[in-house]
Amino acid sequence: MAVYPAGSLNLTAQVVPDTAVNVIPPQTRNLNGVPTNGIGIVGTASFGPKNTPVVVGSYADYVGVFGNLVNRKYDMGTHVATAHKQGANSFVCVRVTDGTDVAASVAILATCLTVTAAYTGSAGNSIKVDIGPGAKPSTFRAVVSMPGAVTEVFDNIAGSGNALWVAMAAAINNGTDLRSKSALVTATAGAGTTAPATATYSLASGTDGTTTINDATLVGLDNNPGTGMYALKAQPNASILVLADTDTTSSWAGQLAFAKAESFFLILTGPAGQAITAAVTAKNTAGIDDASAKVMFGDWIQWQDPVNKSLRLISPQGFVAGRYANLSIEQSGLNKPIYDIVGTQKTNGLSSASYSTAELQTLFNAGIDVITNPVPGGNYFGLRGGVNASSNPNIKGDEYTRQTNYIAQTISRGTGIYVGELINQTTARNAESTLNSFFANMLQTGQLALGLDGSRPYKVTCDVSNNPQSRTALGYLTADVQVRYQGVVRFFIVNLEAGASVTIIER
Structure with missing residues (x-):
């Protein structure tokens, strides 16, 4: 008897009578949704690698790699x-x-050992x-430390004279039996x-090298490897993109082209103190x-900066990106609370200094959003519009962008x-089943929902009706997919009929 992995059993080669087991994997292949909580951020820092994507999970992790804000x-x-x-x-x-x-350094005992960050x-x-x-x-120890980073201990370094310093440099650069090489310095x-x-x-x-930084630096160059935002090409861990404080519109077109090509939701901002007409x-x-x-x-x-102990005026990009990263894809940012805000330039922390209806209408019609206090849900800071930059009323909700990117990227990476x-x-049935299973999972998790009439919110077609022989003969297999998103309540209308003469009819 022989066991064959799927596809490796050649039936025409069977001559000697025997048993053959052809192992066939499950025919329904599931799609695993891509991450939607990752934020790609490009900006300056006081430490760390340059033009290299580094994944961190918290601000504390960030400090360990890039230093404090x-x-x-x-x-x-x-x-x-x-x-x-x-x-x-x-x-x-x-x-x-x-x-x-420039990298920091120190010369120990003049000519014995130079340690460089x-x-x-x-x-x-x-x-x-x-x-x-x-x-x-008769041994020595070198301990390398930096605030926010893990302390590195290189112990039991033996030797005398110059040989000791050579051994210490080797321990720092290459590691020892007890630990790996230093991540903080070279020697x-x-x-x-x-x-x-x-x-x-x-x-x-x-030194940080920030004296002449501008928007173009953050945009970078599309080289191999790319610099600036182009270093984030093909990053599966990020779906939202922020180029920190890039507020000149001349850089926006390039950012948008990159975001579209990589399926990012790009967060842009106007300059501080902007007038509505100028925006x-x-x-x-x-x-x-x-x-x-x-x-x-x-x-x-x-924003109250906890590191520098000062009240700072900063771009809204980080707040907005963080809010989306912590929302499920079907959710709009509209009316959701945004935390850790003292005030804005307009409100100055006072909810009474809010935007007029005319001002908000002008912004939203132009595809521009704003953080206000209050919002419809109460006296807290939040996104007032929940709109993206499109003028198309069918796709201008922020939830449209995130859902579409999620579905498109999942299908692209999984099929x-x-x-x-x-x-x-x-093959056609399996492909259709794969897609149907993915959307069924979205329905089960609440990312999609049945219509008010109970109708299913998706349809997948992959059969002879949309795959004529003239196309399949050329190597094309087509799946037509329709997905209906959940609407977002933007206007809640209550029809009130009141008075002593009102007749109440129970349903």
Whole structure:
């Protein structure tokens, strides 16, 4: 008897009588939905790799890689912190610089050992190297520490004279039997032979490289590998895109083109203190009329910075991105609370200084959203419009963009299993079943819902009706999919009939 994996049993090769078991996997293949809670953020930082996507799960994780947030424009940490306050817990961070950044360093005992931060940036200036006796006799220990990062201990380093410093550099650069190499620094042994004394050495002269940063730096270049936002190409862990504080409309078209190509929901913002008429003109001039983008009005947020202990005026992008990351895809951002806001430029923390109906109508008609207090649900800060940047009334809700991106990306990444299979009735049925199972799961989890009349909100067709032989002969197998999203209550109408003469008829 022989056992064959699916597809490997050649029936025409069977000559000797025997039993053959052909193992066939389940015919219904399920699609696993892509993540929708990840935020791709591009900005400056005080440490960490440059133009390289790094996944972090919290602000504390961010600090361990990129250092603390900094009170300045384009700061990536500020947006991670404000998004995290909304419940976001998945970030793909890309640090950019203007090219003038320098790594901190220190020369220990002049010519014995030079220790240099693993990355450029001012946070490297907080790195310390403690040298002292090791746990074993006649050995030494080097301890590398940085606030917010895991302390690294390189113990029991043996040797004397220059050989000791060579061994210490090797331990830091390559690791020891007890730990891996340093993630914070690199070390170079010099020619010195002085025996170490117990001492602490601080790295210095690290700079961030942010003096000439502008929107174009964050947009980056579509090279191989890409820089700036282009470093986020083909990132499965992010569905929302923020280029920190890029508020000049000249960069918006390039951002939108990238967001559409990569199925990101792009969060844009106008400059601080923007007038409503200026916002509408700027958006129209930029040509941003597309559901893939969300344009926030330039009414920036008053935020109490817990690191710098100061009240700052910052872009709304991080708050908005964090709110979406913590919402299921079918949910609109409209009327949902946004946390950790002291005030905005217009409200100044006072709900009485709100927007007029005419002002809101002008913004929403132009495809521009704004954070206000109050919102229809009460006296709290939240998105007042729940709109994307499209002027098409059928697709201008923010929930449309996120649901469409989710469905399209899931199908794109999950149906490649059918490429290379034979076009026949079995394959067509399996493909149709796969898609039906995916939408049935969306229905079961509440991402889709039955119509008020009980009708099913999706239909998948993959059979002879939409696959004529003239097409299948060329290698095409087509599945036609229709999906009806749940509507969002934007206007709640109550018809009130009241009076002593009203007749009540029970249904």
